[in-house]
Structure formats: C-alpha cells, structure tokens
Amino acid sequence: MEKDLLKQLNLWHNDREYEKIADRILEIPEPDRDYDSVSHLARALNNLERYEAAVQLLLTMEKQGDKDPLWHYRLGYSYYHLKQYEAAIREFEIVNKLDPADKDALMFIEWSRQEIGQMKRKRKQLVQAESEQSNDIGIGKVPLAEKVKPFLLVEHNNGKSSVILAIGTYKDEVFQTRADEGFEGNGYDWGSLAAVFLEERMPQLMGIVHFDPEASMFCAYSDNREALQSFSIGFKDACEDDAVIRDLFSRAQLD
CATH class of the missing domain: 3.30.1360 (Gyrase A; domain 2)
Incomplete structure (x- = not known):
C-alpha cells in the first residue's frame, strides 16, 4: 500500500471516518488490493458494525492471515459481535498464542465465555419452565x-x-x-x-x-x-x- 494512502487511512480511522476508509479502498480495483488494504477495509467494516461483510472479506485472505495475530483479532472481533462466541474464542486464543502481550484478546475470551455461560443458563431455564408447566x-x-x-x-x-x-x-x-x-x-x-x-x-x-x-x-x-x-x-x-x-x-x- 502506498505510504500516502496508508497515512490518510490512519487519519480517517483516528477521526472515526470509517465510511471514508471503506469508500476509498473500494475505489481500488479488486485485483489491485493488497493484503494491507483489505485488512484496513475489514477493520472499517467492523467499526461500521457490518460484521458479516467483515467476516466474508477476512476469509478471502485466510492463507495470508494465518500467522498474523491482527487478522485473527479482527476475525474474532467480528464473530464476537455476531454472537458466534465459540468461533470468537477460537480466534482470540490464536491471537494469544501469536501475541501473548495482547491483553484485549484475553478480555474477549473471558467475555465470550461469560456469554456462552449465560446462554446455557437461559436454555436450562427454558427447559425447566416447559417441564414445570407440562407437569x-x-x-x-x-x-x-x-x-x-x-x-x-x-x-x-x-x-x-x-x-x-x-x-x-x-x-x-x-x-x-x-x-x-x-x-x-x-x-x-x-x-x-x-x-x-x-x-x-x-x-x-x-x-x-x-x-x-x-x-x-x-x-x-x-x-x-x-x-x-x-x-x-x-x-x-x-x-x-x-x-x-x-x-x-x-x-x-x-x-
């Protein structure tokens, strides 16, 4: 990615101008988008709460991102907000292995486990309520x-x-x-x-x-x-x- 473009994308990110980031990268013909530009686009989509689109985009560069903790972090972030907590834990655990200093990954792992626990408790309550009413x-x-x-x-x-x-x-x-x-x-x-x-x-x-x-x-x-x-x-x-x-x-x- 050109240095000037990267600088502009980071400025927009700091100003929370995520639509501008997405629009600018999408102006680049798809065959000409490199790994960094696609990664910045995925980050912008996550910040725009377009998590499904971010997942689909990140998976197009799965091989390049396999050893990149940032790629796994962004994918885990998407899964977490899509409430796919098991998938989120998987990605953030990879982040933790690749970059043990990333404390945010550990935080998301804990949050995901808490959400899974709440879902299980609610399902148990539902089964219990149905049983009580039927009997x-x-x-x-x-x-x-x-x-x-x-x-x-x-x-x-x-x-x-x-x-x-x-x-x-x-x-x-x-x-x-x-x-x-x-x-x-x-x-x-x-x-x-x-x-x-x-x-x-x-x-x-x-x-x-x-x-x-x-x-x-x-x-x-x-x-x-x-x-x-x-x-x-x-x-x-x-x-x-x-x-x-x-x-x-x-x-x-x-x-």
Missing part, C-alpha cells in the same frame, strides 16, 4: 401459565422471576412488517418491542422489570414476582391485540 407443578401456577402462553414463567431459588419466549414460534408476522429495516423477530427485536410496551403501557414497572434477550430467546426478569407477572399478562394481552401490538412495534428501535 402442572405448583399450586396456582397453571392458570397464570396458561394465560401467558407461549411465554414461560420461571421462578428462581434466589427469589427472582423470569419470563421467557423461544423465538420463531409467535407473532413472526408482526416483525416481518419491518423486515426491510433489519428486524428479524429475534430475541433482541422482542426486547425492543417489550421496551416500548413497558414505557407506554406500564411505566410504573420501569426500573423493576428488566430485559436480557439473546438472539434465540426473549427474556424479561425481576426480583418482584408480582410485577413480572403483571407485565407478562399485560404484554401477552397486547400481543393478542393485533392493532395494539403493531402500533407499539411501529416505535420499536432496532438493537
């Missing part, structure tokens, strides 16, 4: 459980409660109305919808009911069981009113 465990739980289906209520030993929804089984048609904006109906989209509902329909529960979704699951939780139950009933009722839920969804923000 009618708990006095007085069944009527409430029926009322909020397909949401599942989970009681925890620490006194907290959760309400969980497995994604892809309910109200997909609502999210499809804004698919062109990037909504997919995943757990984060449900979290955005629930946040609008809570703010507009149950503001008294803000700060009491919290959300912790992931891609494959919506999750709301609280240490106030009655508050969470009230939220669950109200949110389910809103979901069953097509006009209401579509109106609320019109103001949801893409996460």
Whole structure:
C-alpha cells in the first residue's frame, strides 16, 4: 500500500471516518488490493458494525492471515459481535498464542465465555419452565401459565422471576412488517418491542422489570414476582391485540 494512502487511512480511522476508509479502498480495483488494504477495509467494516461483510472479506485472505495475530483479532472481533462466541474464542486464543502481550484478546475470551455461560443458563431455564408447566407443578401456577402462553414463567431459588419466549414460534408476522429495516423477530427485536410496551403501557414497572434477550430467546426478569407477572399478562394481552401490538412495534428501535 502506498505510504500516502496508508497515512490518510490512519487519519480517517483516528477521526472515526470509517465510511471514508471503506469508500476509498473500494475505489481500488479488486485485483489491485493488497493484503494491507483489505485488512484496513475489514477493520472499517467492523467499526461500521457490518460484521458479516467483515467476516466474508477476512476469509478471502485466510492463507495470508494465518500467522498474523491482527487478522485473527479482527476475525474474532467480528464473530464476537455476531454472537458466534465459540468461533470468537477460537480466534482470540490464536491471537494469544501469536501475541501473548495482547491483553484485549484475553478480555474477549473471558467475555465470550461469560456469554456462552449465560446462554446455557437461559436454555436450562427454558427447559425447566416447559417441564414445570407440562407437569402442572405448583399450586396456582397453571392458570397464570396458561394465560401467558407461549411465554414461560420461571421462578428462581434466589427469589427472582423470569419470563421467557423461544423465538420463531409467535407473532413472526408482526416483525416481518419491518423486515426491510433489519428486524428479524429475534430475541433482541422482542426486547425492543417489550421496551416500548413497558414505557407506554406500564411505566410504573420501569426500573423493576428488566430485559436480557439473546438472539434465540426473549427474556424479561425481576426480583418482584408480582410485577413480572403483571407485565407478562399485560404484554401477552397486547400481543393478542393485533392493532395494539403493531402500533407499539411501529416505535420499536432496532438493537
């Protein structure tokens, strides 16, 4: 890469002008782009949160990047933000072997392991909730459980409660109305919808009911069981009113 171009790219990077970096490199005919220019483009795509595109670009120079800790770092960074945590750990562990002084790689490894642990705990909660409801465990739980289906209520030993929804089984048609904006109906989209509902329909529960979704699951939780139950009933009722839920969804923000 020419020194003047490299200097300009670094200046843009320092000024967070990532679009300018991407546009300038894309002006170079593809056959003329060297390893450094492609690497800078991948970094810019990551900073623009275009992680899928960054992965695809980085994989085109897999052989050249095999021994480059920066290549593995950028690929791991993309995987982490795509919530592909196992792949992220793999890449950051390679970074650690190639460059043991890179403390950020160790940080991302720890964060990825924490995310995997949370996902496993939520899946366990979902299985437990389904089992309890199918076996009618708990006095007085069944009527409430029926009322909020397909949401599942989970009681925890620490006194907290959760309400969980497995994604892809309910109200997909609502999210499809804004698919062109990037909504997919995943757990984060449900979290955005629930946040609008809570703010507009149950503001008294803000700060009491919290959300912790992931891609494959919506999750709301609280240490106030009655508050969470009230939220669950109200949110389910809103979901069953097509006009209401579509109106609320019109103001949801893409996460």
